[in-house]
Amino acid sequence: MKPAPFTYHRPASLAEALTLLLRHGPAAKPLAGGQSLGPMLNMRLARPAHLVDLNDLIELDSLRVTEDTLEVGALTRHHRLANAPEVQRSLPLLGAAAASIGHYTIRQRGTIGGSLAHADPAAQLPLIAVTLGATLVISGPDGSREIAAADFLQSIMTVDLRDGELITAVRFPLPVGDLWAYEAFSRRHGDFALVSVALSFSRDAEGKIVALRLGLGGVDTVPLRLPEIEARGQGRLADENTIRDLAIATATAIAPEDSEQVPAVYRRELAETLVVRAFKAAVNREEGA
Ligand SMILES: Cc1cc2nc3c(=O)[nH]c(=O)nc-3n(C[C@H](O)[C@H](O)[C@H](O)COP(=O)(O)OP(=O)(O)OC[C@H]3O[C@@H](n4cnc5c(N)ncnc54)[C@H](O)[C@@H]3O)c2cc1C
Structure with missing residues (x-):
């Protein structure tokens, strides 16, 4: 089956992406790696009238380690998490879990933001986020807010994400056990x-x-x-x-x-x-x- 028709948007900045999401409200869906949304579109389980492609927001493909936090940008791919030296050093558990996701091609495309927003109860990254007490940073029409991963994930594929909002980063507290x-x-x-x-x-x-x-x-x-x-x-x-x-x-x-x-x-x-x-x-x- 092919997806229902939609209008494709490719914003060049986070501000532009948020404007598009606000303008189209519940009719719009963000697209990150497409590894979960793609099949849902093809099966017509999701039928958004507008797709807002996040892939040009390269500022969200980021890793930042400070003394007490590893901050992972929402568009960071599983493959990068699995291989980045700063993840191996500060949070090897996260790297190992990312390395075990699906297959190589899926890890090349799938993102941490997409995995958390999709909220499959068997997925690796939501488990690591909950276990280690990570916090999500969410941007929306009213600015930015933070929420614990355990509160964000409410049920199977159900999360605390309002219309017009995007996950922009996931913060893992450091240090953790060695x-x-x-x-x-x-x-x-x-x-x-x-x-x-x-x-x-x-x-x-x-x-x-x-x-x-x-x-x-x-x-x-x-x-x-x-x-x-x-x-x-x-x-x-x-x-x-x-x-x-x-x-x-x-x-x-x-x-x-x-x-x-x-x-x-x-x-x-x-x-x-x-x-x-x-x-x-x-x-x-x-x-x-
Ligand atoms: C064959 C196959 C096997 C897989 N096996 C595994 C596995 O073993 N373990 C595992 O964890 N995953 C697995 N996955 C899923 C994969 O990890 C996905 O990449 C991930 O769940 C979704 O990430 P994505 O970036 O592809 O998101 P997308 O598919 O682009 O989006 C998923 C959802 O998140 C929303 N979204 C995306 N980014 C954001 C954002 N920044 N803010 C708000 N909402 C956003 C989208 O609107 C959509 O609702 C598998 C997928 C496939 C196809």
Whole structure:
């Protein structure tokens, strides 16, 4: 199928893009990498009368690291996140998650702003944003506002984005734990994960877990951070007993949707297995195993 007819706009600046979005209101949609919107247009699940192509807004393709923040411009492609030295240094978990998205061609086009706006509950970047407490910067007719990723993502493909607004940047607080892992399971290479786990922590001088962050994708309508599991792990040794206990507690804490294709019990078992794998990967990376 081909898309329903639309008028194509290619603004040269953020101000021009915002003016177009304001002028056309709900009839307009921003276009970034097109990796989610393209298929939706083709299937006529989206039928905007106006497409506002953001691809000339190169100022939104940016990475900026300060002492306490990694700021990623909304038009930054997954491929850049996966390969940029400043991401590898400051937030390797984000780089690893970006590197695991779909296939090479999708990573070349897809953007962080598009991924967050699209809000697939199994997507990598929303999970990392929620787990690490990222903030979105949004520009619109009334100026600029900031919102926590966890508040922005409301449900499957439902976000706190009003007519005329654009995500312009995502801010990740720094520093985060130096031990990290992204683990996911999908039935086919390149498919969205059935369940995914994002993990970040450090170990103190006695080897005890501090600054633990644990998030899960694919187990609810939005990616989940699990503060109660984080509190349970805090101050304990990252040994076999702790890891097993946290994995079982995680599987008990979630309530995934039950379907014939993917039973809830299967997602729970995946969550348990992936939490174990994530802790082991993080510890092994530190120990150079
Ligand atoms: C075969 C295939 C496999 C994939 N596998 C994965 C996967 O494993 N993991 C994963 O995370 N993703 C996957 N994706 C999706 C991919 O990551 C998309 O690139 C991403 O979800 C959307 O980003 P985009 O830049 O392409 O956005 P677009 O498709 O251009 O836009 C998506 C939505 O976001 C809106 N939008 C875009 N930019 C902004 C902005 N700055 N402000 C406000 N709204 C905006 C658009 O209007 C649209 O509603 C896959 C896609 C395909 C086609």
